[in-house]
Amino acid sequence: MKITFKPKSVIAQNLETVKTPEKLTERELTRALRDAIIAEEGAIKQYETVVDATDNSKIKETLQEIADEERVHVGELQTLLNSLLKDEEDFLEEGKKEVEG
Numbered sequence: 129m130k131i132t133f134k135p136k137s138v139i140a141q142n143l144e145t146v147k148t149p150e151k152l153t154e155r156e157l158t159r160a161l162r163d164a165i166i167a168e169e170g171a172i173k174q175y176e177t178v179v180d181a182t183d184n185s186k187i188k189e190t191l192q193e194i195a196d197e198e199r200v201h202v203g204e205l206q207t208l209l210n211s212l213l214k215d216e217e218d219f220l221e222e223g224k225k226e227v228e229g
């Protein structure tokens with residue numbers, strides 16, 4: 129039986145993945161929420177691309193349901209972001225008005 133030892137640096141690297149990260153400042157938290165929104169939007173795009181690219185009705189239906197769940201998550205995350213940034217809704221409203229005229 130061959131016994132192998134992990135070098136210390138690998139062990140430290142593994143610990144980094146399970147160690148509780150430092151607490152975020154509120155500004156950092158807003159960036160984390162924006163990253164999460166981007167990730168949700170990416171997932172929606174990915175699922176809907178597959179929906180449009182297959183004739184398998186079960187897969188189409190299931191993936192569209194998942195994509196719609198991700199759209200709900202976007203709403204949840206945006207609501208959290210709005211709660212941290214008092215002017216966020218104002219900017220969103222300004223953009224809405226610019227499009228609607």
Ligand SMILES: [Fe+2]
Pocket residue numbers: 168197198201
């Ligand atoms: Fe999600």
